[in-house]
Amino acid sequence: MKKLLNDPAKAVDESVEGFGLAHPDLVTVHTDPLFVTRATKAPPGTVALVSGGGAGHEPLHAGFVGEGMLDAAVPGAVFTSPTPDQVAAAIEAVDNGAGVLAIVKNYTGDVLNFETAVELADGVEVSTVLVHDDVAVEDSLYTAGRRGVAGTVLVEKIAGAAAARGDDLAGVTAIAERVSSGVRSMGVALYAPTVPHVGRPSFDLPDDEIEIGIGIHGEPGRHRIPAADADTITEALLTPIIEDLRLESGERVLLFVNGMGGTPSSELYVVYRRARRLLEDRGVTVDRSLVGSYVTSLEMQGASLTVLRLDDELTSLWDAPVHTPALRW
Amino acid sequence: MKKLLNDPAKAVDESVEGFGLAHPDLVTVHTDPLFVTRATKAPPGTVALVSGGGAGHEPLHAGFVGEGMLDAAVPGAVFTSPTPDQVAAAIEAVDNGAGVLAIVKNYTGDVLNFETAVELADGVEVSTVLVHDDVAVEDSLYTAGRRGVAGTVLVEKIAGAAAARGDDLAGVTAIAERVSSGVRSMGVALYAPTVPHVGRPSFDLPDDEIEIGIGIHGEPGRHRIPAADADTITEALLTPIIEDLRLESGERVLLFVNGMGGTPSSELYVVYRRARRLLEDRGVTVDRSLVGSYVTSLEMQGASLTVLRLDDELTSLWDAPVHTPALRW
Numbered sequence: 001m002k003k004l005l006n007d008p009a010k011a012v013d014e015s016v017e018g019f020g021l022a023h024p025d026l027v028t029v030h031t032d033p034l035f036v037t038r039a040t041k042a043p044p045g046t047v048a049l050v051s052g053g054g055a056g057h058e059p060l061h062a063g064f065v066g067e068g069m070l071d072a073a074v075p076g077a078v079f080t081s082p083t084p085d086q087v088a089a090a091i092e093a094v095d096n097g098a099g100v101l102a103i104v105k106n107y108t109g110d111v112l113n114f115e116t117a118v119e120l121a122d123g124v125e126v127s128t129v130l131v132h133d134d135v136a137v138e139d140s141l142y143t144a145g146r147r148g149v150a151g152t153v154l155v156e157k158i159a160g161a162a163a164a165r166g167d168d169l170a171g172v173t174a175i176a177e178r179v180s181s182g183v184r185s186m187g188v189a190l191y192a193p194t195v196p197h198v199g200r201p202s203f204d205l206p207d208d209e210i211e212i213g214i215g216i217h218g219e220p221g222r223h224r225i226p227a228a229d230a231d232t233i234t235e236a237l238l239t240p241i242i243e244d245l246r247l248e249s250g251e252r253v254l255l256f257v258n259g260m261g262g263t264p265s266s267e268l269y270v271v272y273r274r275a276r277r278l279l280e281d282r283g284v285t286v287d288r289s290l291v292g293s294y295v296t297s298l299e300m301q302g303a304s305l306t307v308l309r310l311d312d313e314l315t316s317l318w319d320a321p322v323h324t325p326a327l328r329w
Numbered sequence: 330m331k332k333l334l335n336d337p338a339k340a341v342d343e344s345v346e347g348f349g350l351a352h353p354d355l356v357t358v359h360t361d362p363l364f365v366t367r368a369t370k371a372p373p374g375t376v377a378l379v380s381g382g383g384a385g386h387e388p389l390h391a392g393f394v395g396e397g398m399l400d401a402a403v404p405g406a407v408f409t410s411p412t413p414d415q416v417a418a419a420i421e422a423v424d425n426g427a428g429v430l431a432i433v434k435n436y437t438g439d440v441l442n443f444e445t446a447v448e449l450a451d452g453v454e455v456s457t458v459l460v461h462d463d464v465a466v467e468d469s470l471y472t473a474g475r476r477g478v479a480g481t482v483l484v485e486k487i488a489g490a491a492a493a494r495g496d497d498l499a500g501v502t503a504i505a506e507r508v509s510s511g512v513r514s515m516g517v518a519l520y521a522p523t524v525p526h527v528g529r530p531s532f533d534l535p536d537d538e539i540e541i542g543i544g545i546h547g548e549p550g551r552h553r554i555p556a557a558d559a560d561t562i563t564e565a566l567l568t569p570i571i572e573d574l575r576l577e578s579g580e581r582v583l584l585f586v587n588g589m590g591g592t593p594s595s596e597l598y599v600v601y602r603r604a605r606r607l608l609e610d611r612g613v614t615v616d617r618s619l620v621g622s623y624v625t626s627l628e629m630q631g632a633s634l635t636v637l638r639l640d641d642e643l644t645s646l647w648d649a650p651v652h653t654p655a656l657r658w
């Protein structure tokens with residue numbers, strides 16, 4: 001294993017420290033316990049958004065802290081939930097008196113630790129939205145129910161815009177739920193990642209096979225198939241999404257092609273091209289797009305497709321200004 | 330070799346097509362010959378910027394087409410210079426009557442083909458700036474003189490801001506030359522990339538060695554060393570840059586940590602942290618930062634460090650608005 005790291009046990013702390021040094025205008029890093037907040041607090045009376053989860057998925061979540069998106073992000077160790085005291089400290093730090101929305105990817109550890117954190121965060125009103133957009137499997141190694149994957153970025157962006165326009169906690173929560181219920185994802189792995197403190201690939205994938213429906217922690221997917229071309233793989237990922245969403249001709253969507261960490265952006269656009277054509281062939285309009293490595297699995301090679309059903313309000317919240325290290329317009 | 334591609338011979342065309350479909354508000358893709366322009370032309374009388382080079386370094390260059398940066402980008406085949414007729418067509422398409430600045434990475438093929446293109450682009454006044462920021466080697470497989478690498482992004486951004494504020498061709502050229510003369514880079518490879526139509530890794534790197542001073546086409550660097558920790562590698566990259574720039578205490582710089590395509594962003598911040606501390610230890614102030622995969626070598630794992638000497642004017646041009654698919658503020 002060769003990586004640009006020092007002591008694997010300190011990798012998350014050192015990376016987050018560097019992240020804070022590189023973006024002092026946008027974020028502030030807190031240690032003991034570790035969490036990241038906006039450098040400038042949102043105005044009093046604004047609902048605050050907190051998310052978090054295991055490290056190894058960067059830029060998720062800390063890269064999305066800033067105006068118009070998250071107020072705080074809480075990184076755990078690699079592929080490991082943050083502790084309740086970390087999450088509680090973040091919730092207490094960012095509450096502006098209007099309550100906090102916790103956005104939680106559906107993994108058992110995250111769900112339990114956020115629940116405990118909400119109990120610990122004394123006097124702060126917290127509502128929680130679960131993201132479970134992965135259509136690949138119904139249950140997995142780490143979840144009861146579907147896993148939360150790349151769709152999380154869309155929940156965070158759109159709910160963040162709702163908070164920024166002044167919606168109250170019930171309103172922001174309802175928007176986040178609407179995104180969560182209208183978004184679906186599915187991914188593929190070509191090559192496995194290596195967790196630093198483990199030192200060997202997370203799973204064995206033969207040189208001529210790929211894993212369809214992979215999770216973002218190397219959890220098994222639906223099935224392995226012989227390595228195939230991008231168009232074939234794209235169709236294998238998109239078809240279950242379209243069916244699960246019951247997308248119909250005339251609908252509008254946001255199409256998000258996400259790189260898993262080790263995939264060149266040139267390949268993501270080849271996937272995007274095919275996915276867009278397939279949607280258009282069914283009469284679905286791709287109204288908004290996002291292409292890049294936003295929810296990764298260390299240096300795993302592969303990609304995921306995410307489709308969000310759009311309406312006028314969600315589109316306008318997606319377009320609203322955002323000012324974070326990883327997403328900015 | 331497993332990649333998210335179809336026919337390797339069509340990979341660049343398909344990727345650029347997808348790129349155009351994903352960013353219709355920012356860019357327009359022209360085929361026959363292939364080049365990418367801004368979706369909305371700059372105002373008449375504005376100097377236009379054209380760059381280009383082999384594909385495989387995405388988002389360079391097409392990702393930097395848009396307001397405040399490039400007016401056109403010309404992709405060749407993977408690791409292969411674009412042809413003179415492609416470059417000439419791009420130059421003619423974007424000239425706003427105030428002349429064109431061509432930004433050329435110093436590779437023999439690029440230099441020759443841009444020279445020929447300038448002769449072909451009848452009636453357009455063109456000045457050319459070479460980027461040769463790589464301190465690793467004096468000559469290389471593909472160059473007489475130093476190679477142009479990640480510093481190209483800084484030249485494109487800052488010269489683009491000078492054009493946007495209305496500088497004439499001589500003025501924009503002078504700014505680009507100032508950036509080019511004040512920027513230095515050096516890179517490291519942990520794992521080699523695979524060129525799609527070749528199908529095997531570009532070079533052999535043993536499991537316990539890394540290549541210091543690597544180029545962005547897998548060209549040899551300065552030397553191979555045993556795999557080391559991030560702090561050691563960072564110092565090995567930064568020291569020659571500091572010496573070559575003759576950086577002194579009290580100076581201000583932009584520090585750019587660039588991923589080579591297959592490196593997780595979390596690792597780039599570990600490198601950034603150490604590089605910043607090393608500069609600060611010498612009394613150098615890191616005034617601006619950029620961290621991300623902007624000049625890549627397919628899915629190569631590794632990173633490069635780039636340092637640009639700043640003054641007030643270059644800092645303010647760096648801060649000026651930019652609105653491209655890959656760089657936006």
